[in-house]
Amino acid sequence: MTDPANGDGRRIDTREAARLLGVKPATVYAYVSRGQLTSRREAVGRGSTFDAAEVEALARRSRREAAAAPAGDLSVRTSLTLIEGDRYYFRGVDAVELASRHSCEEVAEWLWTGTLTPGTRFGAPPQALAAARQAVAALPEHSGPVDRLRVAVAAAAVVDPLRFDLAEEAVLGSARALVPTLAAALPAADPARLADAPDEGPLARQLWPRLTRREPDEQALRALDLAMALLVDHDLAASTLAVRVAASARAHPYAAVSAGLGALEGPLHGAAGRLAHRMLAEVLERGGAAPVVADHLRAGRRVPGLGHRLYRGEDPRATALFARLEGLPQAAAALAAAREVAAVTARQGGLFANVDLALAVLTLSCGMEPEAGETVFAVARTAGWIAHALEEYQERPLRMRPSGHYQGPRPPQPLP
The missing domain is CATH 1.10.1660.10 (Multidrug-efflux Transporter Regulator; Chain: A; Domain 2)
Known part of the structure; x- marks a missing residue:
């Protein structure tokens, strides 16, 4: 017309x-x-x-x-996270300020919908939670956190008859159920106190007894909640790209999250928090950072918890979490160790602290196992993965289909 x-x-x-x-x-x-x-x-x-x-x-x-033929780095349109000028933003809002003032659940809702809903709480559906717990309980005791989360996602997916509905409201319903299911499906750190592990309430409070045997206090819970809110999303990390590829193929949100967990299992993406935790424990045991840093460098290993290719200075997530941990008396020793590590490397023009080092201070000072950082990261990042899946469902299907550059022998070749 x-x-x-x-x-x-x-x-x-x-x-x-x-x-x-x-x-x-x-x-x-x-x-x-x-x-x-x-x-x-x-x-x-x-x-x-x-x-x-x-x-x-x-x-x-x-x-x-x-x-267009693929050239250079893959670029994906997104309205979720911007990293610019040593800061990062969720939908244009300073992510550190948002996470410092709002709960992890509220930050997730902002990322999903662009609406801030104070007091937001997520609840795990009983059937999904029962299935996820049964699947997790069947794993060997030595299973890692990502192993447990992967089977929990698969079990929760099977009992959700709406998982193939990719309409926004259906995906949001699955998201609000899946994130707390992952937290509550994990075994309690102290099996004797399983009854004390809540299945509802703030996400940080649900996750706490799955990470440590210690009683929570409000300052520690606030630090854990801040860490999760800061970690919800961080542009196109390897795991997030895997999620978007799966969503591009119109995989349902549970399958997309499984793709993210698969990438997170790689040692170059998900293991940094565990390594930083162990390094800080060694610094405290040996009474100083210098010999520990020297051992890492002598062995040709990177010092964990330092440097981020997207920031010239200190990772803003680390800065915010360090500041919150300063109010936690039990974190004083680990916090001093982390700052000593950064100071030792800085003398040689070293790298600045990243969020893995700050997360290691939290896990070490709260009596958590070295793997706890991976759990915190994965549960929090699930919210960001679903935000990216929601975005990708609105794009042209199968758009992430690069062409291979064949370098083998030219045909025709004789049959072997």
Whole structure:
């Protein structure tokens, strides 16, 4: 249709815009919310209309992006996290300030929906929780945290009949159930006190007895909650990219989270917190950071907990968590050890502390096992993974399909 009030500018309805773009009508409005398209509300009964030229330009741009050969780093459009100027932002809001003032659950809701809902709490459905606990209990005792979380996700998925519904509200329902299910499905650190491990309430309080035998105090719980809120998302880490690839293939949210956990199992992504915990324990045992740092360097190993390729200075997540831990009396020794490690390496132009070092201070000072940092990271990051899956479900399916650069012998070759 032609809009007389707009000169020669042709306006089209949502159905026609969706056809030109090769997407669902709901995705057209996702483009509007991201500022890639502008819409205008017409008279009653006509709904919204779009400038045809603008839609066609976006369609051409999308086709060029799809056809372009991969070059350099993979770039993915996202409205979730921006890392810029040694800070990071969730939907344009300073992530450290947001996490410092709001719970992990509230930060997750902000990332998922763009709406801040004070007092948000997540609850694990009884059937999903029972299935996840049964699956986790069947694993050998030496199973790691990611092993347990992977089987918990698979068990929770099987009992969710709506898991294949990728509409936003359905995915959000699964997300609000899955995150607390993962926390509550883990075994208690002290089996004799299993009854004291809550299945409801704040997520940090649910997770605490699965991480340590110690009684929680409010300052420690606030530190754990802050750590989780800070870790919810951090742009396209390897695990997050794996999630988006799975979501691009329209895998359901549980399967997408499983893809993230699979990448997290790699030693270059998920193991840093464990290594930093053990290093700090050794610093405290040996009475100083210098010999421990020297041993790492002599062996050709990186000093864990230091450096981040996205920040020139100290990781802002580490800065925030260190500041919160200063109010925790039992963290004083581990905090001093962490700062000594950073100071020793800084004398040689070394690297600054990252969030793994701060998380190691938390786990060590609260009597947690070295693997606890992985658990905290994985449970918190599940919320961010689902946010990325939600975004990816609005994109063209299977868009993450790079072409291989074949380097083998040219055909035809004789049969072996």
